[in-house]
Amino acid sequence: MIQRLKIICRQWLGLFFGLACWACAGLAQAQPVASAVRVEMEGPVTRLIFETSVRVDAEAYVMSNPDRVIVDLPEISFQLPSTAGQAEPAPRGKKLPPKTVTSFRFGQFALGKARIVIDLGRPAVVKATHAVPRIGGFDLIIEMQDADAAIFAQAVKRATQEAVAREILADGPKRNERSAGAGLPVIVIDPGHGGIDVGAQAVGNVQEKDIVFDFAKSLRMQLERTGRYRVVMTRNGDSFVPLGERVKTARDANADLFISIHADILSDPQGVSGATIYTVSDKASDREAARLAEKENLADSVAGLEGIDDVGDVSDILFDLTRRETRTWSHAFARTLVNYWGEAGPLNKNPHRSAGFRVLKAPDVPSVLLELGYLSNARDTAALTRPEWRGKAAEATVKAVDAFFANRSGTAATGKVPPAGGAR
Numbered sequence: 128m129i130q131r132l133k134i135i136c137r138q139w140l141g142l143f144f145g146l147a148c149w150a151c152a153g154l155a156q157a158q159p160v161a162s163a164v165r166v167e168m169e170g171p172v173t174r175l176i177f178e179t180s181v182r183v184d185a186e187a188y189v190m191s192n193p194d195r196v197i198v199d200l201p202e203i204s205f206q207l208p209s210t211a212g213q214a215e216p217a218p219r220g221k222k223l224p225p226k227t228v229t230s231f232r233f234g235q236f237a238l239g240k241a242r243i244v245i246d247l248g249r250p251a252v253v254k255a256t257h258a259v260p261r262i263g264g265f266d267l268i269i270e271m272q273d274a275d276a277a278i279f280a281q282a283v284k285r286a287t288q289e290a291v292a293r294e295i296l297a298d299g300p301k302r303n304e305r306s307a308g309a310g311l312p313v314i315v316i317d318p319g320h321g322g323i324d325v326g327a328q329a330v331g332n333v334q335e336k337d338i339v340f341d342f343a344k345s346l347r348m349q350l351e352r353t354g355r356y357r358v359v360m361t362r363n364g365d366s367f368v369p370l371g372e373r374v375k376t377a378r379d380a381n382a383d384l385f386i387s388i389h390a391d392i393l394s395d396p397q398g399v400s401g402a403t404i405y406t407v408s409d410k411a412s413d414r415e416a417a418r419l420a421e422k423e424n425l426a427d428s429v430a431g432l433e434g435i436d437d438v439g440d441v442s443d444i445l446f447d448l449t450r451r452e453t454r455t456w457s458h459a460f461a462r463t464l465v466n467y468w469g470e471a472g473p474l475n476k477n478p479h480r481s482a483g484f485r486v487l488k489a490p491d492v493p494s495v496l497l498e499l500g501y502l503s504n505a506r507d508t509a510a511l512t513r514p515e516w517r518g519k520a521a522e523a524t525v526k527a528v529d530a531f532f533a534n535r536s537g538t539a540a541t542g543k544v545p546p547a548g549g550a551r
């Protein structure tokens with residue numbers, strides 16, 4: 128009935144307005160129903176399939192002692208026979224090897240949430256969960272694959288770590304504050320190097336730490352002047368700040384965007400010039416990016432600190448869990464900044480690159496590293512030391528920040544991922 132109403136509505140109202148009407152939205156929110164369930168086995172693969180009235184997306188993971196698969200899904204009405212999921216009695220006189228799925232149970236788990244618990248007769252891992260359309264609704268398929276004990280143990284460990292991380296993300300007071308929309312977006316500006324660590328040095332005693340600090344101050348002033356952002360600096364003078372401390376500042380400030388400012392230098396310049404915007408990645412986009420990340424990551428050892436990853440274990444787990452979304456936003460900002468930077472000055476011929484920068488590893492803060500230019504290039508150095516250039520470059524960065532947040536609030540409202548192109 129609901130399906131038919133929706134079809135009629137889409138046909139008529141959608142035809143005129145190109146939109147689903149509010150009634151459709153209301154119907155779409157009606158509680159899903161699971162009306163049938165079956166188990167299918169195919170070699171090492173076992174599928175538990177629930178027939179649902181609407182699309183239901185689920186998340187599944189394994190737990191041990193007893194070995195089981197947990198499936199978390201939105202609240203759903205299970206209109207199934209009372210015997211559904213019960214273990215089958217073993218045939219008399221026959222000793223069969225245990226099946227992957229011996230039994231399962233289901234029900235409401237918490238407000239707005241349902242859960243399915245699948246008891247495993249032998250070790251298996253979750254291959255995938257799919258919602259596949261069929262006539263009159265969807266099939267919610269939980270696909271499991273038999274695994275050896277070591278792989279199963281690994282999957283359990285991973286699931287436990289993710290559960291811990293999820294709890295931290297859900298319960299962190301700062302996260303709650305942010306989701307309540309409190310205050311202005313927070314931008315953390317990170318002028319690279321400082322104090323004992325001077326960074327790159329060009330002729331005429333031009334030091335990276337001073338150039339990036341001057342730019343950071345100009346950017347801070349222009350951002351604050353808009354009245355739209357709260358700005359936090361990772362250093363407020365010529366002091367040394369370890370990389371991990373910079374990441375911590377961003378996380379403690381509950382930052383919405385982290386911009387690390389640097390200037391590069393090449394021993395063999397060959398006319399290389401212009402700004403480059405870097406994002407974090409496990410694998411460097413090219414040799415140059417790998418070289419630069421290695422150099423910037425050495426900042427701590429320059430000051431006699433050990434180059435350990437200060438973000439720690441829990442952050443690593445968080446990093447894995449949230450990094451896809453965070454990276455999407457980091458990329459979106461990098462692309463936007465590339466688009467706007469053209470107003471301020473030249474860009475490197477390959478302006479958006481990526482590598483494993485330690486300072487960009489806050490798992491939940493979109494982060495970029497902006498290399499203003501090359502101190503090995505005379506034209507770049509001349510520009511970077513000029514206050515007029517600094518003002519113009521900071522202005523272009525503010526425009527990119529504005530475009531990023533306009534895009535972000537727009538997509539947050541619709542739940543869409545950022546567009547593939549720039550924000551312009």
Ligand SMILES: [Zn+2]
Nearest residue numbers: 319326389390
């Ligand atoms: Zn640097």
